[in-house]
Amino acid sequence: MAFERTIKQAFDKLTGEILNADEVFHKAKDAFLLRKDFHKDDVELYCLECEQKLNVSTSKNDRLHFKHNQNSNFCLLKDGKLSPGEKEEIYKIHKSKESDRHKYLKNKIGEKLSQLDDISSVQIDDKFILDEKERRKPDVHCKYLDKEIVFEIQLSELSLRYIISRHEFYQRNGIYLIWILDNFNVDGRKQTERDIKYLTEYQNFFKFDEKAEQFRLICKYKYPYLTEKNKLLNKWETKSIALSQLKFDKVTKQPYFFDFSNKTKKKKQEQIQKKWELEEQEKLAKKERKKKRAIEKSNSIINSLRESWSTNFYYGRIKREIENLSDYELSILNDNKAFKPKNEQPKIHHWFKIAKNKNVHFLFFILDCEQLKIDFNVKSANDETIIQTLMENKNLIKKDYLIKQILKNGYHFQEKDIVYLNNLYLKPKQIKINKILCQLSTKISDKSLIDDLFDHSSLICIIESAKRNKIVGFDYKENEWIAFANNAIHSYRQYWEYIELAFKHYGIWDKLIKSDTNRTFRKKLREYYDNNPKQNFDCDKLFKFLYPALCE
Numbered sequence: 001m002a003f004e005r006t007i008k009q010a011f012d013k014l015t016g017e018i019l020n021a022d023e024v025f026h027k028a029k030d031a032f033l034l035r036k037d038f039h040k041d042d043v044e045l046y047c048l049e050c051e052q053k054l055n056v057s058t059s060k061n062d063r064l065h066f067k068h069n070q071n072s073n074f075c076l077l078k079d080g081k082l083s084p085g086e087k088e089e090i091y092k093i094h095k096s097k098e099s100d101r102h103k104y105l106k107n108k109i110g111e112k113l114s115q116l117d118d119i120s121s122v123q124i125d126d127k128f129i130l131d132e133k134e135r136r137k138p139d140v141h142c143k144y145l146d147k148e149i150v151f152e153i154q155l156s157e158l159s160l161r162y163i164i165s166r167h168e169f170y171q172r173n174g175i176y177l178i179w180i181l182d183n184f185n186v187d188g189r190k191q192t193e194r195d196i197k198y199l200t201e202y203q204n205f206f207k208f209d210e211k212a213e214q215f216r217l218i219c220k221y222k223y224p225y226l227t228e229k230n231k232l233l234n235k236w237e238t239k240s241i242a243l244s245q246l247k248f249d250k251v252t253k254q255p256y257f258f259d260f261s262n263k264t265k266k267k268k269q270e271q272i273q274k275k276w277e278l279e280e281q282e283k284l285a286k287k288e289r290k291k292k293r294a295i296e297k298s299n300s301i302i303n304s305l306r307e308s309w310s311t312n313f314y315y316g317r318i319k320r321e322i323e324n325l326s327d328y329e330l331s332i333l334n335d336n337k338a339f340k341p342k343n344e345q346p347k348i349h350h351w352f353k354i355a356k357n358k359n360v361h362f363l364f365f366i367l368d369c370e371q372l373k374i375d376f377n378v379k380s381a382n383d384e385t386i387i388q389t390l391m392e393n394k395n396l397i398k399k400d401y402l403i404k405q406i407l408k409n410g411y412h413f414q415e416k417d418i419v420y421l422n423n424l425y426l427k428p429k430q431i432k433i434n435k436i437l438c439q440l441s442t443k444i445s446d447k448s449l450i451d452d453l454f455d456h457s458s459l460i461c462i463i464e465s466a467k468r469n470k471i472v473g474f475d476y477k478e479n480e481w482i483a484f485a486n487n488a489i490h491s492y493r494q495y496w497e498y499i500e501l502a503f504k505h506y507g508i509w510d511k512l513i514k515s516d517t518n519r520t521f522r523k524k525l526r527e528y529y530d531n532n533p534k535q536n537f538d539c540d541k542l543f544k545f546l547y548p549a550l551c552e
């Protein structure tokens with residue numbers, strides 16, 4: 001292994017020269033001459049790193065080298081356990097300190113600082129700062145208000161150990177350190193550039209602003225921002241700032257212009273807020289899309305219904321389309337203005353007024369489609385009920401069926417509707433039955449039972465006759481109760497239990513027995529009991545609404 005000298009350079013204070021160890025010790029003659037000079041005090045040698053005195057020492061094999069005194073303070077070159085590469089960097093720094101650029105910068109900085117009101121005690125390369133461990137001589141030292149600031153100019157690459165050592169020294173001594181990084185490239189991939197970035201949490205880097213008249217620094221700082229897509233990114237900004245624009249972190253002793261981490265925290269909060277807003281916007285957009293789709297479907301159905309007004313071709317398809325709608329889409333359909341009153345006339349009255357026989361399928365469809373929420377109790381612009389409107393339409397037949405469907409759709413039959421039923425194209429007996437059924441419909445709150453009511457019209461008329469003590473819905477004369485009862489037991493034997501119960505409950509039974517002089521009724525009754533025919537109870541639910549007294 002080649003012999004490697006730890007201290008490669010020494011500064012001779014008497015001549016102002018930097019002596020290179022390898023050069024001066026290369027020739028044995030020069031080397032021992034130097035050793036002689038040293039002992040004669042003709043040279044005064046100092047370490048360029050710690051500025052402590054060095055001596056010329058000899059090792060075995062008569063190798064001469066520079067050496068710190070045994071009782072000297074800490075020095076990177078003595079105690080730093082540096083690698084050869086790290087040592088090399090420190091020598092480069094020492095060399096650069098002697099460069100014209102370095103001298104120019106420290107003098108300019110010192111000179112410009114001296115012109116500022118708040119600055120005092122500017123010292124260029126002339127101030128030793130000592131503590132129990134080390135001593136340093138910063139490039140520029142000054143007092144700024146109540147603070148002590150040093151400027152270290154850096155032209156060459158720095159080793160991390162060098163940076164940390166400087167940083168810790170000044171921090172320990174309560175002094176704010178500003179690196180003047182002359183060739184620094186924030187985007188650089190060099191080790192030095194990466195090291196220094198992660199050492200300073202504010203990520204503010206300074207250059208001396210040579211163009212400014214007064215003292216200014218060019219600060220390069222990382223700036224966090226949100227993209228349009230809410231991504232948090234950073235970019236480098238550059239700004240020329242006055243000393244008064246600097247802020248000072250009392251804990252880390254770092255001066256900074258822009259607080260990157262604090263701004264990043266705020267941006268992260270902004271990002272969360274924006275994320276929420278974007279989500280809300282998306283929800284709203286989704287809702288809008290949903291609404292738009294529902295309106296499109298609704299319009300398409302309305303158009304199909306318009307086309308179907310005069311035909312019955314499309315009802316099956318339209319019915320399926322309506323059945324496939326979601327609850328929301330259905331609410332949009334029911335909200336369509338096609339179902340809203342026009343000139344204060346509810347549409348239902350309009351349709352029932354103008355419809356002709358060829359349009360009756362449209363009315364059937366409207367009445368049959370339970371998904372359509374149409375109010376059949378609403379009065380016309382002229383205060384007419386839907387039954388009135390229907391009955392006044394001279395162009396429609398099948399009105400009895402339409403009336404039944406209207407009742408099924410929740411229409412509350414009105415007393416004033418009764419008279420309009422006379423206009424039905426039916427036999428008088430059938431009109432009377434319809435009147436009875438329509439009146440009874442008001443007692444049935446479960447409208448699905450309206451079909452049962454109309455399907456059992458004769459049975460209902462038998463019970464009603466008993467209840468009213470007057471034969472209704474049959475062609476019997478007023479006193480023909482036996483014939484009426486004989487017909488009932490003959491034709492409605494599967495419901496006879498209901499009928500007998502009603503006859504007894506409403507007091508018809510005794511009258512029947514009394515007036516059964518030919519015993520025809522009792523004969524039929526005996527026949528009935530002998531055969532005991534199966535009873536049909538499919539009207540139980542209906543009777544609970546119509547004749548609760550019979551169901552107790």
Ligand SMILES: [Zn+2]
Nearest residue numbers: 047049050075
């Ligand atoms: Zn030293």
